[in-house]
Structure formats: C-alpha cells, structure tokens
Amino acid sequence: MSEKILQIENLTVDFDGFRALNNLNFSLDTGELRVIIGPNGAGKTTFLDVITGKTKPTTGQVTFKGKSTKGNVEYQIARLGVGRKFQTPRIYLNLTPRENLELSCNRYKNVWNALFGKPSSAERRTVAGLIETIGLDAKADLKAALLSHGEKQRLEIGMLVAQSPDLLLVDEPVAGLTDEETENVGNLLLALAESHSIIVIEHDMEFVRQIARKVTVLHQGTVLCEGSMDEVQNDPRVIEVYLGKQEDDRAAA
Amino acid sequence: MDALIQSKSKARQRLLIEAGIVAAIALLLLFVIPPILVGSGQGFRVNLLGRYLALAIAALGIDLIWGFTGILSLGQGVFFALGGYSLAMFLLLQLPDGQLPDFFSPYGVTELPWLWQPFYSLPFTLFAIVFIPTIVAATLGYLVFRNRIRGVYFSILTQAALIVFFNFFNGQQKLINGTNGLKTDTATIFGQTVSSPPVQAFLYTLTILLLVGGYALSRWLTSGRSGRLLVAVRDDEARMRFSGYDPTMFKVLVFAISAGLAGIAGALYTVQSGIITPQAMNIAFSIEMVIWVAVGGRATIVGAILGTLIVNFAKSILSERFPQFWYFFQGGLFLIVVTVLPGGILGWLREDGVRLVRSQINKRRPLQTYPSLEEDPGVQYERKNLANRESDG
Incomplete structure (x- = not known):
C-alpha cells in the first residue's frame, strides 16, 4: 500500500512573528511507522498540534485520508481517525483504568449516547483484552491516580488503541521509563505498526534505532532530511544541527 | 461472564437499598419530623426546613456542575431568581378579571406589561420555572464554553x-416592583391564601418530592457513562477532545441542568418564604450556595443536601442567639472545611470516619505483615492467582 494517509503541503505556523513551522512538506504512507527527531524548538510538538487541529496553520494544508482537515477542531479530527498520545501521560485520574479505556473505546461520542447508551459486550470484551495487554489486570478497578508513571504511560497507549485510530501520533513515549519498559513500549509500537500508521516523536536515540525504519529530521520548523537511520546519522547537516558540531562529537558519542 | 452477572445483580441490590433509604428519609421528613417540631413548640421550623430543602435542590445543581464537572458557577442566583419570579408573577x-397586582398603582401603571401576559397560564408558568433558567444557562454556557473560557474566568x-x-x-x-420584589404570601392560589397552613403543607410535601426527584436525576446523571464523562471534563478536557468527545x-448540558434545578429551588423557596426580591441575586447568596456544597462534600450528592441543611440551620439558630456574628461563623466554617476537611463532611466520613469507627470497635483485622504485602492489590492478585495455579496442579 503506497497510498498516502497524511499529506502536508507548504505548512507554516506563525506565533506572533515567531515561525514555529516554516514551509514544511511531509507525507506518510498508509501503514508506515515514521520517527521524527530534531533538536528542542524544532517544531515537533507544533507539528502534531497542527495535525490534530489544536493549532491552526497560518498557511498550507493538511490532508488526512485524502480530505483536507481545514476547519475541523480537535474532536472532529479525532473522530476522523487520528489518535494522539501526549508527552506526559494524560489520563482521567479520578476514573479507573477500565473506565478510562471504556470512554476511549466507545464509538458514539455524542451527549445522547452518553446519557442513554451502555457499553456493548463487544466493547467490554475489547476493554478486558486491552487491560490484559497493557498489564493492568490487578489495578483495573483502582483510581488511575494511584498508578505509577510507567503504568500511566501504558494506560494512555491502551486508550489510544481502544480508540482504534488509523493514524497514531505518539509524543516521546519512553520519557522517564526504565530500559526494560522502554523496550516493552518499543515492541508494543512495532506490533501496532502492523495495522496502523504511526508517527513517533522521540529524543532517545537508542529507542529510535530499535523501532525506526524511516526517520525525518526537523530543524527550525522545516524538514532537514529524511531517510533510514544510517543515512540520517551520516548526513553532515544533521550532524551539525542535531548530533553536535565537530568539537562536540566526543561528547555526543 | 458469571462475575459480570453477579456484579450486575449486586448493583441492582445496592440500588434498591439506596432507594429504600431515600424513601425512608422522605417519609420521615413528611410524617414524623413536622409533628415532633410542632409538638415541641417549634412549628415555625417546619417552614424553615421546607425552605432549606428547597435550597438543597439548588445545591444539587451546584454539586453537579462544580463537584463533578469542576466548573465553578458563582451565578446560580440568577437562575434561582428567574424561577422565583416566574412563580411569583403567576401568583x-x-x-378577579381586569384587576392589576397592587404594587402597580403607586407607579401609575394601568395596563399589564406584556412580560406578565403569559404568566396567566399555569402550564406556561411551570414550564418557565424550569426552562427559562435552563435556556438562559444553555445560551450563556454555549457561548462561553465554545470559546474555551474556563476556570476562574468562567466564575467571574x-x-x-x-x-x-x-x-x-x-x-x-414599573415592571417588577424593583428593589421591593414581589410578595406572594397574600396572593391566592385555588382560592386559598399562599401563606395559609394547608397550602404551606402542600408546598412542603412538594418540595420533598421534588428534592427526591432531583436526587434521582443527579444520581442517574453521575452514574454510568455520563457520570464518567463529567469527571473526565474535570480531570482532563484536552484528553477528551483528542479522544473524539466534544466537551462543550x-x-x-450540565450547566443547563444545574440552572433548571436552581429555578425549581427558587420557585419553591419563594412561595415558602413569601417574597422574592433582587436580593436573591446578591453575590454573597450565590457564594453561600457553593459553601453549602463544600461543607457537605463535593461530588457526593448527599453531601450537597446535608451541607445545605446543616449550614442553614446553623445560620438560623446562631443568628437568633448572636445576630451580629453569623457571618463570622460562616466564614470560619468555610475556612475550617477548606483547610481541615477538604472533602467536606461526607468526604471525611467516608475516608477517616469509617477508619475511626472501625478502629474503635476493633473490626479491622490487624495486619500480620507489612501493609504493602497486605494491602497492595497487585500482591493480592498474584497471591490469589498463584494459589489457584497450585490447586490446579
């Protein structure tokens, strides 16, 4: 499948004169797993904000599954099939993991259904399965506020899966996790990549190497280069802006 | 699946118990407490109780919007007054045909203002009591929430x-008697004076029934999926948006419902106290309503009712003894609740109260080992499962 699920053309975002994104072009094939790296302030998070409708582009357009997302707000874009995981886990702390997952799993998200709908047995089974997958069986009915950081990260990824989006946007999924947890999350993402298109933003180069097939480097709000991990690492421009200049080489290595 | 059916029948059982308790309390309020109060020469307190139960309906609305959804509305007085004025205008x-309410004559008004015309009709009035506040709140709420005005900005x-x-x-x-308000106690309804005992007894009963109805509505709204979504709004609105829900x-919805409840409360309070004035839209009164809920316990529903009754009876008793000092008591009470009992009375009962009672009657099983081993659900789960596995083998 070489159909494009996401296409971004000439995207510019201006915050009061500060160009967070500058004439950015990007496209993602259906079923692709793409990692985006870039130094702090390169515009990575703004990039996700624009795709999910949180930030309106100044110029340029985003096309998702062949349709422009212009004029849609966050929840409409989410319903089109874009799921987003935040850098710090965002879950409903006063609900249990089971309830968290149920809310994401629910297909009919209007007010009427919230009042009169009941979770179907298929949904309940999906939720039970997910709880097992993310390893929270024992804590499924505790308040999510009591979970550890790693468990919250897993819960949020579980919520993303429950939403069953076509495109997953994952912002630094392994920040603050142990090596073992990092590897688990990596395997989870690789498993998800078999049936979803995924964009991962990451700083942890070990982790990028574990999961990346194709890497995009952002710098100053625009795409610096694209390619496999090896190509990117040997690109002199990348070495200069991201991995450090010659004199910093030793420190970076 | 067995566990599911079991938990379902358990939930139904719990619901029945709760309904039984509510019914028992309602019957107690209807048939036991009034004779006791009258018998002990405190008959006027029945009327006070009726008024405070009416206020409790407004408190239920505040618990829904503030306790569960985390939106602090300091303007519930508007809806309270709209409900109160609607009923007062009807009364x-x-x-007799062709006459105007008394207060118009000093202002030289000889023709009934158009605003009053629809209030000849009882069905319209009943509709207005609930839905004028609801519509005002829904319009205001939609404009405010759609523009993502939140938190303290919404309160302001x-x-x-x-x-x-x-x-x-x-x-x-000239329209509604301005600062003097509308007096309803000398008005008549179905040939009886509103302040006469039979009408007041009827209003007392009606208040209790509507409070039970309000309680049931609140319980229904806050259980199940809609309740979880209200909590989700409070916890993380952005997450909700990115999961495909429109929090607006x-x-x-919850703002409109809370306004409708405040409208009903205002109408019932007006006819039991005999007057509605613009003072119902006094800033202090709307803040007081929030205090009742804070004292009773946020997001507990019962706490809203309990807090309203406790604060208001304390107010009436203390202000009889020490007329000047009530506001100090009220301020002190709020400070104590915020600093010492952040969960309110009910929150404290549920957390520490149960523990305290248990430790007093020594019901709690003393721990054999470390708390982490005894109480950690993860450890418990593993232990249970490992035990199963052993018995299998």
Whole structure:
C-alpha cells in the first residue's frame, strides 16, 4: 500500500512573528511507522498540534485520508481517525483504568449516547483484552491516580488503541521509563505498526534505532532530511544541527 | 461472564437499598419530623426546613456542575431568581378579571406589561420555572464554553452575569416592583391564601418530592457513562477532545441542568418564604450556595443536601442567639472545611470516619505483615492467582 494517509503541503505556523513551522512538506504512507527527531524548538510538538487541529496553520494544508482537515477542531479530527498520545501521560485520574479505556473505546461520542447508551459486550470484551495487554489486570478497578508513571504511560497507549485510530501520533513515549519498559513500549509500537500508521516523536536515540525504519529530521520548523537511520546519522547537516558540531562529537558519542 | 452477572445483580441490590433509604428519609421528613417540631413548640421550623430543602435542590445543581464537572458557577442566583419570579408573577395574577397586582398603582401603571401576559397560564408558568433558567444557562454556557473560557474566568463571567441581572431586576420598578420584589404570601392560589397552613403543607410535601426527584436525576446523571464523562471534563478536557468527545456539549448540558434545578429551588423557596426580591441575586447568596456544597462534600450528592441543611440551620439558630456574628461563623466554617476537611463532611466520613469507627470497635483485622504485602492489590492478585495455579496442579 503506497497510498498516502497524511499529506502536508507548504505548512507554516506563525506565533506572533515567531515561525514555529516554516514551509514544511511531509507525507506518510498508509501503514508506515515514521520517527521524527530534531533538536528542542524544532517544531515537533507544533507539528502534531497542527495535525490534530489544536493549532491552526497560518498557511498550507493538511490532508488526512485524502480530505483536507481545514476547519475541523480537535474532536472532529479525532473522530476522523487520528489518535494522539501526549508527552506526559494524560489520563482521567479520578476514573479507573477500565473506565478510562471504556470512554476511549466507545464509538458514539455524542451527549445522547452518553446519557442513554451502555457499553456493548463487544466493547467490554475489547476493554478486558486491552487491560490484559497493557498489564493492568490487578489495578483495573483502582483510581488511575494511584498508578505509577510507567503504568500511566501504558494506560494512555491502551486508550489510544481502544480508540482504534488509523493514524497514531505518539509524543516521546519512553520519557522517564526504565530500559526494560522502554523496550516493552518499543515492541508494543512495532506490533501496532502492523495495522496502523504511526508517527513517533522521540529524543532517545537508542529507542529510535530499535523501532525506526524511516526517520525525518526537523530543524527550525522545516524538514532537514529524511531517510533510514544510517543515512540520517551520516548526513553532515544533521550532524551539525542535531548530533553536535565537530568539537562536540566526543561528547555526543 | 458469571462475575459480570453477579456484579450486575449486586448493583441492582445496592440500588434498591439506596432507594429504600431515600424513601425512608422522605417519609420521615413528611410524617414524623413536622409533628415532633410542632409538638415541641417549634412549628415555625417546619417552614424553615421546607425552605432549606428547597435550597438543597439548588445545591444539587451546584454539586453537579462544580463537584463533578469542576466548573465553578458563582451565578446560580440568577437562575434561582428567574424561577422565583416566574412563580411569583403567576401568583400575583390570581386576581378577579381586569384587576392589576397592587404594587402597580403607586407607579401609575394601568395596563399589564406584556412580560406578565403569559404568566396567566399555569402550564406556561411551570414550564418557565424550569426552562427559562435552563435556556438562559444553555445560551450563556454555549457561548462561553465554545470559546474555551474556563476556570476562574468562567466564575467571574457568571458573577458578572449575576450583577447584570441584579441591576436589571433592581431598577425595573414599573415592571417588577424593583428593589421591593414581589410578595406572594397574600396572593391566592385555588382560592386559598399562599401563606395559609394547608397550602404551606402542600408546598412542603412538594418540595420533598421534588428534592427526591432531583436526587434521582443527579444520581442517574453521575452514574454510568455520563457520570464518567463529567469527571473526565474535570480531570482532563484536552484528553477528551483528542479522544473524539466534544466537551462543550457536556458542559452546556450540565450547566443547563444545574440552572433548571436552581429555578425549581427558587420557585419553591419563594412561595415558602413569601417574597422574592433582587436580593436573591446578591453575590454573597450565590457564594453561600457553593459553601453549602463544600461543607457537605463535593461530588457526593448527599453531601450537597446535608451541607445545605446543616449550614442553614446553623445560620438560623446562631443568628437568633448572636445576630451580629453569623457571618463570622460562616466564614470560619468555610475556612475550617477548606483547610481541615477538604472533602467536606461526607468526604471525611467516608475516608477517616469509617477508619475511626472501625478502629474503635476493633473490626479491622490487624495486619500480620507489612501493609504493602497486605494491602497492595497487585500482591493480592498474584497471591490469589498463584494459589489457584497450585490447586490446579
């Protein structure tokens, strides 16, 4: 499948004169797993904000599954099939993991259904399965506020899966996790990549190497280069802006 | 699946128990407490109880919007007054044909203002009591929430709305008697004076029934999926948006319902106290309503009712003894609740109270090992499962 699920053309975002994104072009094939790296302030998070409708582009357009997302707000874009995981886990702390997952799993998200709908047995089974997958069986009915950081990260990824989006946007999924947890999350993402298109933003180069097939480097709000991990690492421009200049080489290595 | 059916029948059992308790309390309030109060020469307290139960309906609305959804509205007085004025206007129009309510004559008004015309009709009035506040809240809420005005900005906006409405009602002498308000106690309904004992007894009963109805509505709204979504609005609105929910509509819904409840409360309070004035839209009164809920316990529903009754009876008893000092007591009470009992009375009962009682009667099984081993659900789960595995092998 070489159909494009996401296409971004000439995207510019201006915050009061500060160009967070500058004439950015990007496209993602259906079923692709793409990692985006870039130094702090390169515009990575703004990039996700624009795709999910949180930030309106100044110029340029985003096309998702062949349709422009212009004029849609966050929840409409989410319903089109874009799921987003935040850098710090965002879950409903006063609900249990089971309830968290149920809310994401629910297909009919209007007010009427919230009042009169009941979770179907298929949904309940999906939720039970997910709880097992993310390893929270024992804590499924505790308040999510009591979970550890790693468990919250897993819960949020579980919520993303429950939403069953076509495109997953994952912002630094392994920040603050142990090596073992990092590897688990990596395997989870690789498993998800078999049936979803995924964009991962990451700083942890070990982790990028574990999961990346194709890497995009952002710098100053625009795409610096694209390619496999090896190509990117040997690109002199990348070495200069991201991995450090010659004199910093030793420190970076 | 077995576990599911079991938990379902358990939930139904719990619901039945709860319904039984509510019914018992309602019957107690209807048939036991009034004779006791009258018998002990405190008959006027029945009327007070009726008024405070009416206020409790407004408190239920605040618990829904503030306790569960985390939106602090300081303008509930507007909706309370709209409900109160609606019913008062209806009552004042219970006159022989061609006559106008008394207060119009000093202002030289000879023709009934158009605003009053629909209030000849009882069905319209009943509709107005609930839905004028609801519609006002839904409109205001939609405009505010759609523009993502939240938190303290929303609170300030509701307070500003309160001042706007207060000034309007206060300044319109020729329309609604301005600052003097509308007196309902000498009006008649179905041939009886509103302040007569049979009518008051009827209103007392009606208040209790509507409070039970309000309780049931609140319980229904806050259980199940809609309740979880209200909590989700409070916890993380952005997460909700990115999961495909539109929080605006949920917030508008809960704001509108809380306004409808405040409207009902205002109507019932007005006819039991005999007057509605713009003072119902006093800023302090709307803040007091929030205090009742805070004292009783946020997001507990029962706490809202309990807090309203406790604070208001304390107010009436203390202000009889020490008329000047009530506001100090009220301020002190609020400080104590915020600093010592952040969960309110009910929150404290549920957390520490149960523990305290248990430790007193020594019901709690003393721990054999470390708390982490005894109480960690993960450890418990593993232990249970490992035990199963052993028995299998």
